[in-house]
Amino acid sequence: MRSALDIAWLIPIFPLLGFLINGLGRKVLSKSLVSIVGCGVVFASFILSIWIFWEVKNGHTSVINYFDFISVRSLHIPFAFQIDQLSAIFLLIITGVGFLIHVYSTSYMHEESSDHFGRYFSYLNLFIFSMLLLVMGANYIIMFIGWEGVGLCSYLLIGYWFKNTEYNKAANKAFIMNRIGDLGFLIAIFWIISKVGNTNFGDVFSSANSFSSSDVTIITLLLFVGATGKSAQIPLYTWLPDAMAGPTPVSALIHAATMVTAGIYMVARSNALYSLSELSMNVVAIVGLATSILAATIALKQNDIKKVLAYSTVSQLGYMFLALGVGAYSTGVFHVMTHAFFKALLFLAAGSVIHAMGGEQDIRKMGGLNRLKITSITFLIGCIAIAGVPPFSGFFSKDAILLAAFEHNKILYGVALFGAMLTAYYMFRLFFLAFTGKFRGTEEQEHHLHESPPPMTIVLVILAVLSIIGGFIGIPEVIMKGGDKLTEFLAPVIPVRIGEGVSSSTEFSLMALSTGLVVVAIIGAWFRFRKYEFKPSKGLGKILENKWYVDEFYDAIIVRPLNKLGEILNEGLEKSGIDALVNGIGKAVQYGGRQLRWLQSGQVGSYVLLMVVSIVLFFVLQFFLRK
Amino acid sequence: MPINYYIFLSIALFVIGIIGVLTRRNAIIIFMCIELMLNAVNLMLVAFSKMHHLANALKDASAGIDGQLFVFFIMVVAAAEVSVGLAIIVMMYRNIHSVDVNFLNRLKH
Numbered sequence: 001m002r003s004a005l006d007i008a009w010l011i012p013i014f015p016l017l018g019f020l021i022n023g024l025g026r027k028v029l030s031k032s033l034v035s036i037v038g039c040g041v042v043f044a045s046f047i048l049s050i051w052i053f054w055e056v057k058n059g060h061t062s063v064i065n066y067f068d069f070i071s072v073r074s075l076h077i078p079f080a081f082q083i084d085q086l087s088a089i090f091l092l093i094i095t096g097v098g099f100l101i102h103v104y105s106t107s108y109m110h111e112e113s114s115d116h117f118g119r120y121f122s123y124l125n126l127f128i129f130s131m132l133l134l135v136m137g138a139n140y141i142i143m144f145i146g147w148e149g150v151g152l153c154s155y156l157l158i159g160y161w162f163k164n165t166e167y168n169k170a171a172n173k174a175f176i177m178n179r180i181g182d183l184g185f186l187i188a189i190f191w192i193i194s195k196v197g198n199t200n201f202g203d204v205f206s207s208a209n210s211f212s213s214s215d216v217t218i219i220t221l222l223l224f225v226g227a228t229g230k231s232a233q234i235p236l237y238t239w240l241p242d243a244m245a246g247p248t249p250v251s252a253l254i255h256a257a258t259m260v261t262a263g264i265y266m267v268a269r270s271n272a273l274y275s276l277s278e279l280s281m282n283v284v285a286i287v288g289l290a291t292s293i294l295a296a297t298i299a300l301k302q303n304d305i306k307k308v309l310a311y312s313t314v315s316q317l318g319y320m321f322l323a324l325g326v327g328a329y330s331t332g333v334f335h336v337m338t339h340a341f342f343k344a345l346l347f348l349a350a351g352s353v354i355h356a357m358g359g360e361q362d363i364r365k366m367g368g369l370n371r372l373k374i375t376s377i378t379f380l381i382g383c384i385a386i387a388g389v390p391p392f393s394g395f396f397s398k399d400a401i402l403l404a405a406f407e408h409n410k411i412l413y414g415v416a417l418f419g420a421m422l423t424a425y426y427m428f429r430l431f432f433l434a435f436t437g438k439f440r441g442t443e444e445q446e447h448h449l450h451e452s453p454p455p456m457t458i459v460l461v462i463l464a465v466l467s468i469i470g471g472f473i474g475i476p477e478v479i480m481k482g483g484d485k486l487t488e489f490l491a492p493v494i495p496v497r498i499g500e501g502v503s504s505s506t507e508f509s510l511m512a513l514s515t516g517l518v519v520v521a522i523i524g525a526w527f528r529f530r531k532y533e534f535k536p537s538k539g540l541g542k543i544l545e546n547k548w549y550v551d552e553f554y555d556a557i558i559v560r561p562l563n564k565l566g567e568i569l570n571e572g573l574e575k576s577g578i579d580a581l582v583n584g585i586g587k588a589v590q591y592g593g594r595q596l597r598w599l600q601s602g603q604v605g606s607y608v609l610l611m612v613v614s615i616v617l618f619f620v621l622q623f624f625l626r627k
Numbered sequence: 628m629p630i631n632y633y634i635f636l637s638i639a640l641f642v643i644g645i646i647g648v649l650t651r652r653n654a655i656i657i658f659m660c661i662e663l664m665l666n667a668v669n670l671m672l673v674a675f676s677k678m679h680h681l682a683n684a685l686k687d688a689s690a691g692i693d694g695q696l697f698v699f700f701i702m703v704v705a706a707a708e709v710s711v712g713l714a715i716i717v718m719m720y721r722n723i724h725s726v727d728v729n730f731l732n733r734l735k736h
Contacts, residue, residue, distance in 0.1 A: 604728055609649050 004051040005062055008083050011048050011091065012132040014041040018125035026118025034114075035106040038121035042102050042128055046095035049088070056088040061492070063138045063202065070141065074197065082138035082201060086493040089333060089486075090135040090265055093340050097257045098128050100459045104348050105249040107455040108355060120160060124253070127153035131258055135265055140189045140199040143266065147185065147230065150259045151178045157254060158246040170242040177239035181229015185266075188222035191215070205272035213277065220273050220280035223266060224287075231263030232314050233291045233321060238551055240314055244306040248351030251306060256313045256347050257340040264320045264336050268329045271494055275327065285325025285408070289415055292318025294548065296422035300429070301537060301544035304361045305350045308430050312386065313343055315423060319401055322416060328404035329494045330487040334474045335401060337486075338393040341470045342385040345463035349379040352452040352460065353434060357445055363430060364534045368439040371449065374457045376435045378464040383431045385467040387424035387518050390511075396471030399511055403476070406510060407502060417514060424518040428525035433532055476511075478504040633674035640667035654716050654726040658709075665705050669698045 018041030022034050029037070061084040070077035102124060109120055130149025137143040152175075159171030189199060195215060196204050208216065227233065232240035243255045254260070267274060267284065274280055292315040299311035316339050323332035352375040354361055370376040385392040388399065398420060406413040439446050451457065475483030482488070487496060502510075537545055546552075599610075640663055647660030676694025683690035720726055 605649060605652075612645055612649065 003060060004048065004055045005060060005064065005083050007048070008052060008064060008081055008136070009066065011045045011052070011095070012129050012136065014044045014048075015125040015128040015132065017041060019122045019129060021122075022118045022125060023122035026115045026122065029114075029118055031110070031114055031117050034118045034121050038125055039099065039102040039106065041125060042095055042099045045128070045132065046092075046099050049091040049095045052083060053088045053092055056083060056085055057489070061085065063200075065138075075193065076198060077139060077141045078200070079142060080138035080200070081136040081142075083136070084493050085490050086265070086269060086333065087135045089337065089490070091132065093261075093337055094128065094131050094135065094258050097340050097344050097463075098124075098131075098253060100462060101249050101253040101257070101344060101348070104252075104351070104456050104459040105247075107453050108249055108351055109247060120157075120247070123153055123156045123160070124250075127157070127254060127259070131262070134262055138201055140192060140201075140204075143269075144182075144185065144189060147226070147262060147266075148182065150254070150262060151175065151182070151230070154178070154243065154254050154259055157250040158243045160246055160250070164245075167245040170239075170245040174239040174243045177236045178229045181226045181236055184222045184225025184229070186226075188219050188226065191219050191222065195219075201269065205270075208272050208276055211276070216273055217277040217279050220270065220277050221283060223270060223273075224280065224284055227263030227267055227321075228287065229263075230266075231260050231317050231321070233263070233287050233318060234294065237291060237295065237314050238547075238554065241307050241310040241547070244304070244310050248306065248347060248354060251310070252344045252347030252351070255310065256343040260313065260317055261320070261336045261340070264317070264324065264332055267321070267324045268333050268494065271324075271329045274324070281325050281327065283325070285322050285405075285412060288318045288321025288323075288325055289412060289419070290318070291315070292322065292419045293415060293422070296419050296426065297544055298547045299426040300422065301541055303364050303545075305353065305363050305366070305430065305434060306347070306361055308363070308426060309343070309346055309350055312346075312423065312427065313339075315419065316343065316386070319398065319416070319419070322412065323401040323404055326404045326408035326412065327497050328401065330490045330496075331397065331400040331404055331474075333490065333494075334486050335397040338385070338397040338467070338470045341463055342382045342392075342394055342467040345378060345460065345467050346382040346386065348456070348463065349375050349382060349460055352456055353379075355452050355456070356449050357441065358448055360441060360445065363433045365441045365445075366434040366439075367437040367441075367532070369435045369449070372451050374451060374460060378460040379435065380431060381464045381467055383427045386427055387522060388420055388514065389518060389522075390515060391468075391471065393467050393469070393471030395515070396474050396476070399514060400474060400476065402514055403502070403507060403510060404497075417517065420514055421517045421521045424521035425525050428522045429529050432525060432529040436530060437532055476507065478507050630674060630678050633670060637667045637671040637674070640664070640670065652727050652729055654719065654728050657728060658712055658716070662705065662709070665701060669701055672698050672701075 018037050021037050022029070026034070063080055063082045065078045065080045067079050068076055069079035102121070105120070105124065109117055112120065127150060130146045130153060132146070134143055134146025134150060137146060155171050155175040158174050159168050161167050192199055192204055195211060196207050198204075211219075229236045240255055240260065244251050246255070274284070295311045295314035295318060299308050299315065302308045302311060316335070320332045320335045320339070323329070323335060352372070353366070353369060356369070356372055356375070357366065360366070381392070385394040388395045390396075402413060402416055402420065405416050474486045477484055487494075536542075543549065644660040644662075644664035644667060647663065648657050651657055651660070672694045676691040676698075679691030679694070716726055723730055
């Protein structure tokens with residue numbers, strides 16, 4: 001039998017086919033056909049990914065060259081896929097969670113008209129294709145193609161309801177923010193090419209030791225700039241909350257589970273480079289931690305159910321970067337995986353709530369939604385998982401991050417622990433406001449409340465199960481010998497960290513501490529929000545509600561000066577400079593023409609006279625000029 | 628006879644022709660003035676041809692012959708031109724009962 005690696009190229013091809021079929025046939029295919037194609041291709045990729053994963057688990061990894069993608073003199077960029085432990089994990093997450101969200105979408109988007117339905121699924125498939133390209137690429141260029149592709153799909157899907165101007169603005173914002181980051185990534189790629197001569201991961205990492213330390217630092221920092229754009233970290237995070245303008249399954253798939261983790265994938269992939277630069281590691285850790293705390297504080301006061309989840313995503317991504325920054329790459333990947341489960345679950349459950357409420361997203365108008373049995377229970381599971389209560393998946397990954405931070409630096413640990421508490425608090429604020437107490441919406445909404453149809457609830461249940469058990473592949477060594485399967489599995493790609501280690505008693509007490517604080521936060525949220533009356537907040541609350549005024553700040557220091565500059569250039573350079581020049585030339589020609597036309601009188605005599613005079617002048621001139 | 632006389636005579640004829648073309652409005656007179664100019668040039672050509680022949684006859688028996696050849700060409704062309712030009716003038720007279728060239732500027736419309 002042939003190895004699965006031989007047909008690895010089929011994995012991205014399937015979603016591409018789905019994209020073409022749905023995109024080109026959206027006007028003729030029926031909704032059910034579009035659903036079957038859309039979900040089917042992703043499912044096919046999922047099956048192949050499982051097969052690949054199995055092969056990789058048995059030790060078959062390889063870099064497969066297909067053809068020369070770019071060939072300029074000595075620079076050769078092959079179109080190659082790298083199948084190894086890291087990409088196999090991401091393949092599973094992308095196609096697995098992606099498939100579930102496709103299934104969910106068939107029901108969630110059912111009220112769209114047929115061709116928009118097809119458009120939606122073609123975008124989703126294109127997204128899966130790009131994301132697969134991103135994680136399968138064996139060099140930075142192929143990765144960059146996928147990187148741009150997911151950015152494009154994100155733009156298209158945020159602006160899916162393109163008749164709404166606000167949504168279009170959000171889409172633009174996401175795209176532009178991403179472009180800023182991409183520039184950093186691109187410069188890093190050029191830098192690498194100038195140093196190594198190509199961008200194949202193998203070559204780059206094996207020659208990394210010969211780089212000067214400033215080169216490594218600059219390359220890794222530039223790569224991290226790319227990651228801050230894609231993974232919504234300070235200072236480029238503001239696009240992600242606005243990206244919630246897209247349909248909820250899109251928020252779940254792109255802006256929570258997969259695309260935004262591309263930055264983590266990239267840093268984890270480049271771990272050989274990052275490990276060489278102390279400075280870059282510290283920058284990654286500090287930016288990650290700062291983002292996670294900032295976003296968590298903002299999430300405390302948001303009233304839009306999706307915005308809370310969005311800030312929570314930003315915050316969790318910050319945690320992942322913290323893990324990467326302290327050198328615990330596999331822990332970062334672990335958190336990517338568990339986060340994909342529970343955040344997709346939370347978003348999809350939120351989608352189910354929004355569906356039931358007829359489009360209402362404001363949690364102040366919800367309450368008492370526990371009558372939606374499956375939705376509320378799965379949402380609760382998601383909340384517990386993200387808060388980090390054992391033995392749910394979030395506990396294991398978050399605790400591993402906290403432990404790694406503790407080993408690295410006690411201050412980082414303290415702040416991260418505080419962040420974990422905030423996470424538990426705002427997630428349960430959301431839960432209690434939306435699902436307990438009495439209903440605060442309109443009569444009509446209350447009458448209309450209903451549990452979502454089976455495709456949605458089944459997906460919720462599957463994700464809930466994954467959120468519960470997903471953590472068991474990374475049980476800390478102190479609890480179970482050989483329990484940390486994931487780190488073991490990733491060891492060939494990501495060298496196992498050899499820290500000073502902490503004694504098992506310290507580790508247990510750290511776990512107990514974090515769990516205890518989380519439980520306290522949950523109880524605190526219960527007392528504070530079980531009977532909720534809306535009051536306009538003031539002081540710090542108001543600042544948080546307005547997201548620390550970061551958007552306004554950016555507006556003031558970047559957007560408005562740019563607009564001003566544009567205005568000045570428009571008025572000064574364009575209108576009175578270039579326009580004046582062009583118009584002046586035109587006017588001069590017209591004026592000259594008007595004056596010269598008197599010469600063209602039609603009188604033969606005057607022509608002849610002119611001719612004679614000219615000839616005489618010519619001779620006279622020649623006579624005098626002759627030497 | 629020195630060449631200068633020929634040159635002055637030729638220039639005088641040519642200038643008379645130019646002034647005639649510029650000042651007169653009668654097409655036939657303009658025509659005659661053009662002929663005058665052509666003949667001025669012919670005279671010049673013949674004179675120079677003769678001069679060259681005399682200067683180089685010992686070395687080359689046919690020196691300066693091409694100048695005289697040109698004169699014949701010009702005569703032929705002038706004859707052809709006269710026949711066409713007079714025909715045009717006759718047609719013009721038939722149409723507008725005048726040979727005044729200033730009437731001809733209506734051609735521009």
